[in-house]
Amino acid sequence: MSAVAEPERDDTRALTTVMHTAFFVLLSASVARYLARHADGPHTPWVIALSVLLAVLYVLGPAVGTRPAPRRLGWLGLVVAAWALLVVLAPSFAWCAVPLFYTGLRTLPPRAAIPLVALLTALAVAAQLGLAGWPDPNVLLAPPAVAAVATTVFVVMQRQAARRDALIDDLVRTRRELAATERREGTLAERERLAREIHDTLAQGLSSQRMLLQAADRLWETAPGTARGHVRTAAAIAERSLAEARRFVHDLTPADLAGGGGLLRALHAVAERETTPALTVRVHAEGSPPDPLPAPVESALLRIAQGALANVREHAAATTATLTLTCLDDQIVLDVTDDGRGFDPRAPAPPTSPTP
Structure with a gap:
């Protein structure tokens, strides 16, 4: 317009x-x-x-x-x-x-x-x-003729401009309504897709686990071997369902990014939320990230920061953690550091207990 x-x-x-x-x-x-x-x-x-x-x-x-x-x-x-x-x-x-x-x-x-x-x-x-x-006929007729032509041209042009403005307003309003309709349809389509996927994967998996665990409970005294087999099958189904749930979460935009403001603001929100009396989380940025970053890139970096801070909180016994976002010409680097106890990557992993 x-x-x-x-x-x-x-x-x-x-x-x-x-x-x-x-x-x-x-x-x-x-x-x-x-x-x-x-x-x-x-x-x-x-x-x-x-x-x-x-x-x-x-x-x-x-x-x-x-x-x-x-x-x-x-x-x-x-x-x-x-x-x-x-x-x-x-x-x-x-x-x-x-x-x-x-x-x-x-x-x-x-x-x-x-x-x-x-x-x-x-x-x-x-x-x-x-x-x-x-x-004089020229004096009698010329001024009215000039006035009539000038007035007619001006009024016609004014009406054409008014009609054009009305058409432009209608076009802008129609485009906005169309965009809103497309957003609503896209939202409904995404909801339906997620509902179908959840029904076909997570809901079916949970239903199967419930049936297997109920069967294991009934057979636990009379056929313990069969009952343990049901439990192991239910655990395998739970593992697949967990992988599906993680995939859903990965595909969705994180809440900290959904409100706008970009990646740096989302990292600050995560740091503020993860900060406790025992752990202080800071955010440091070097350079300015391009605006806007692709949504998958922002989501991936934010998920990495959230997962790394969860590991720091649960395993590192750290008092300070720092998120450093470095923006270079053709790449973005996210470093997560802490002052916790850490581990030796060359040391063998501790043995895990077998699944019952």
Whole structure:
């Protein structure tokens, strides 16, 4: 919408500049013509004073705005009154009516502007007839024809602009509604997909575990071997269900990123949440991450930080942990350090107890 409105504002500004320039050119020419012929006339001081007053009033026009507010209407009335007095004293000032047509049409609605244009035209015709001394057909017909053409062109252009603005508003509203509908449909589709996947994987796995554990409970005294087999099968199903749950969680956007603000803000939120009286978590950033990062990258980095801090809290017995996000030209590095006891990676892993 802004791309369409900008040329329209430029066209209006250009037309306004042309009309203002034409007004002052016609006013100056009328003053020069009057002084050349009536320099010593009795009305000369009044003509000069009214010309200066009309010019000053016209210059003050932008200061009172363009909407038909009381101040703008009062200004327009003063301009028309000053011009009418000038036309009565010096009919040559009638040519200044053409820029005043534009001023009236811009200020007033068409129902009020058209009668004003007709009044200005009548004053101009009367003044020119008095100057000519006889009913010159050119004087009688030319000013009304010019006024009619100018008014018709302006009103038609104004209506076309109004229709175009209405169409643009409808288009923008329709695009917003379409975007909102697409978002809602996307959300519903994602919910349905997750519901199907949960039903086909986690829900089925939980149902199978429940049945196996119930069977194991019934057979525990009479057939312990079979019961243990049911328990091991249930454990295997639970392991697969846990893997599916982790996959779902990995695919979803983390809550700390869903609210906006980017990765760095999400890391600060995680650090604040993980900080306890026994553990202080800090965040340090080197460089500025590109905005925005791809959503999978932000999610992966945040999940890594959350998992690493969980390990620090549970196993490291640390008092301080630091998340360092380093942004290079073509890569982003996340370092998680702590002052805990750590472990020797070369040492053999402790034996694990067999699954019953």
